[in-house]
Amino acid sequence: MSTSTLTNVPLQGNLLGNLPVVAKRRKPLKHLLVALLLSMLFFIIFCFMALHGFIVLLLSNPHTAAIVSNPYQEKGLQYENIVFPAIDHSTDLNGWYIPADQSKRTIVFSHGYGTNREEPWVKVYDLAQFAHRLNYNVILFDYGFASATHKTAATGGKTESRQLLGAVHYAKQRGAEQVLVWGFSMGAGTALQAALQTDEIDAMILDSMFLPEPDTIYHNIEQYIDLPRDLSITMLRLFFPLLSGTGLQQIPYEQVKHTDYPMPILFIHSTRDDKAPYTIAEQIAANQTNPSSGVWIAEDALHEMIFQQNARQYLSRTASFLSSIH
Numbered sequence: 001m002s003t004s005t006l007t008n009v010p011l012q013g014n015l016l017g018n019l020p021v022v023a024k025r026r027k028p029l030k031h032l033l034v035a036l037l038l039s040m041l042f043f044i045i046f047c048f049m050a051l052h053g054f055i056v057l058l059l060s061n062p063h064t065a066a067i068v069s070n071p072y073q074e075k076g077l078q079y080e081n082i083v084f085p086a087i088d089h090s091t092d093l094n095g096w097y098i099p100a101d102q103s104k105r106t107i108v109f110s111h112g113y114g115t116n117r118e119e120p121w122v123k124v125y126d127l128a129q130f131a132h133r134l135n136y137n138v139i140l141f142d143y144g145f146a147s148a149t150h151k152t153a154a155t156g157g158k159t160e161s162r163q164l165l166g167a168v169h170y171a172k173q174r175g176a177e178q179v180l181v182w183g184f185s186m187g188a189g190t191a192l193q194a195a196l197q198t199d200e201i202d203a204m205i206l207d208s209m210f211l212p213e214p215d216t217i218y219h220n221i222e223q224y225i226d227l228p229r230d231l232s233i234t235m236l237r238l239f240f241p242l243l244s245g246t247g248l249q250q251i252p253y254e255q256v257k258h259t260d261y262p263m264p265i266l267f268i269h270s271t272r273d274d275k276a277p278y279t280i281a282e283q284i285a286a287n288q289t290n291p292s293s294g295v296w297i298a299e300d301a302l303h304e305m306i307f308q309q310n311a312r313q314y315l316s317r318t319a320s321f322l323s324s325i326h
Contacts, residue, residue, distance in 0.1 A: 052235035053243065055221060060153045060244035062114040064146040069118065071098055071140070074125040077132060082141075087165035091150045095141025095167070097174065098132055106137040106176035108167045112185030112304060113154060113210070116146040122184050122207070122304050130315060134322060137176065141167050143187075155246035156212035157186065161194040168200050178202045180322075185210040185276065185304050192256045192284070195263065203292075203325045204261075205318055207268045208304045209284075210276040213253040220275055257284055264292030266321040268314070270301040292324045 071077035079096045086093065095117060109128065111119045117140040118124060128138045143160050144152030152159060164181065171179045180203045183191040188206035195201050210216070214233045221227065241247035257280065265288060269281040278297055285295035296317050301309040 048231075049235060051227075052232065053239050056236060056239040056243045059217075060155070060240075062145055062154055064114060064116050065118075066148065067116060067118060067142075069125075071096055071125065071128060071138075075129040077129060077138075082139075082170070084141075084170040085166055086144075086159070086163040087169055088162045090159065090162065091144050091147075091152055093141050093144070093163055093166055094147060094149065095139055098128060098138040098140070100132055100135045100137045103135050103137050104175060104177040105135070105180070106139060106171040106174070106178070107131045107180045107182050108139045108141075108164070108171060110164055110167075110181055110183035110187035110191050111140075111143065111146070112187045112208075113145075116142050119184060119304075121308065123307055127182070127307065130318075131182070134319065136180075136322075137171070137174065139167050139171055143190075153244045153246075155244055156248070156251045157190040157193040158246045158250050160186075160190045161197065164190055164194045165198055165200075168194070168198065172200060178325075180204065180325075182207075184208060186212065189256070192259075192261075193252060195261055196252060196255060196259065199262070201263055203263050203321075204265045205268065205321065206265060206281070207306060208273055208276055209267065209269065209281050211253050211256060211280055212248070212251055214248055216276065216280075217248075219277070223274070258287060259284075260287050260289050261293075262290065264290045264321070264325050266293070266318065267295040268298070268306055268317070269295070270298040270303070270306055272299070272301060273303045275303040292321070294321065 071079045077098050079098045082095050082097045083092050085091070109117070109124060111117055111124070124140065128140060131138050143163055144150060145154035168179050168181070179201060181191045181201055182205045184207045188209035189211040191204050191206060192209070192211070195204065214236060217236060218229055218233055221232065237248050267281045267285045269278040271278055282295060282297065285293065298306050298310055307314045
């Protein structure tokens, strides 16, 4: 018995002596795992934020093609190269003025995002010729984000609305007594924002109207990459003022959606529009009480492709609208 007891004493001492060594080895391992997990978490957060910063940077600085033609080359229309300031003199804009014979009526075309005054898929030259044949002067111009000489960031209509008002003012200076704005996509949304600031726009035709509210912007991003909605919208709200100089809250999309505009407006949209929900155009159109206002929702056209795919009906409806506002 005594021999057994003496033999066990050093064994117990060795076991107890080893326990702190095991604990010390496990503690650094635990700290390393925590550090790795935190590093991964911070890296994911950084990548998520960087992705949204990159998205906002791209949205604020869209690539636009160069001007490759002119109204005379395309349709035999005599024109003038013009330069005029935005209404707040923040920048100069370049464009073309196509005069009609002794006309006091002018149509200003307001092009969409990511393109220029030629906007080829809309077939703007065809529509400019159509307006000219109805004896309207025509102004085609580039927004600042499409300018080769006076580049500005795209701001969803905040600065663009002041640029559009510069074109309207220029039309008035050239003797127009009636000025209409014919807008496409974001150019149509910009027209609605501009119309909140002036009484010098006498009528509008708004094709595939895009209103840059957070949900619509997210809807377009979601078509390319699946991101969590609420968190993405929060990131967009954070980065837009930092990278474009304009916060989403500075775009009056709620006011636009609930305003009854005094001038007649023809809304043209399509149920197949995958960039701008037609329900928003229907909602704004429903607010209008001007008897000459109206809405046409086409069934089979994509965004800004309504004229291309329904040319005869498109021209018939726009000609009828224009004749109703003389």
